Amino acid sequence: MIKAIIFDMDDTLYKEYDFVFGGFKAVSLYFSKKYNLSENDVYKKILDIFYREGRGKIFNRIIDIYNLQEDINTLIDKYRFYKPQIELYDDAIEILKWCKENNIRTGIITDGMSAVQWSKIKALKLEEMVDKIIVTDDFGREFWKPHTRAYKEMIKHFEIDGEEAIYVGDNPNKDFIGAKKVGFNTIRIIREYGDHMGVKSKYSDVDKVIYSLKEIMLKEEMTK
Numbered sequence: 001m002i003k004a005i006i007f008d009m010d011d012t013l014y015k016e017y018d019f020v021f022g023g024f025k026a027v028s029l030y031f032s033k034k035y036n037l038s039e040n041d042v043y044k045k046i047l048d049i050f051y052r053e054g055r056g057k058i059f060n061r062i063i064d065i066y067n068l069q070e071d072i073n074t075l076i077d078k079y080r081f082y083k084p085q086i087e088l089y090d091d092a093i094e095i096l097k098w099c100k101e102n103n104i105r106t107g108i109i110t111d112g113m114s115a116v117q118w119s120k121i122k123a124l125k126l127e128e129m130v131d132k133i134i135v136t137d138d139f140g141r142e143f144w145k146p147h148t149r150a151y152k153e154m155i156k157h158f159e160i161d162g163e164e165a166i167y168v169g170d171n172p173n174k175d176f177i178g179a180k181k182v183g184f185n186t187i188r189i190i191r192e193y194g195d196h197m198g199v200k201s202k203y204s205d206v207d208k209v210i211y212s213l214k215e216i217m218l219k220e221e222m223t224k
């Protein structure tokens with residue numbers, strides 16, 4: 001019987017691109033004001049780079065394009081520490097409610113810089129909606145997924161066996177490896193948007209693939 005469902009956060013419960021694009025907007029606003037540029041032009045250039053090259057070197061490239069002596073770390077901070085306007089996916093709200101109604105405990109295990117992840121958690125109001133949240137970065141960088149520590153903490157917290165829990169995530173490169181090691185059931189969610197949606201999974205780590213979190217509710221056998 002399943003007693004707890006633990007979720008990844010980014011791209012599992014909300015669209016991470018909303019956070020990313022909001023960060024680009026915050027950087028564009030800061031940068032354009034400081035150097036008296038058109039905010040819209042800066043934002044468009046950032047998006048161009050993003051779609052061409054991904055996220056890795058955007059801020060270095062934008063500084064180069066305008067040939068300015070800006071400190072890259074300031075831009076990174078503007079990106080990370082704006083007030084995010086993000087919302088849970090509808091199916092995320094539904095599944096969390098459904099868990100509560102069905103007496104299934106809920107948790108989140110999320111990687112990423114602690115202060116940034118907590119700012120997303122606050123914006124999404126997740127503390128009011130789930131029973132236990134672990135930001136792996138609070139343990140230290142070496143405990144990010146796929147490390148097993150966070151999964152083990154969940155087992156201890158809920159006083160359950162690994163087999164009585166499900167981990168739901170979107171990134172086959174790291175979400176399911178540690179979960180499987182401690183006996184969790186694993187579900188991969190594939191959504192319309194996200195960096196990892198096209199990644200080939202190692203199917204040994206993934207028990208089920210779903211396209212909406214609502215599918216978990218349909219799997220009656222999970223709660224029996």
Ligand SMILES: [Mg+2]
Pocket residue numbers: 008009010011012169170171
């Ligand atoms: Mg994710």
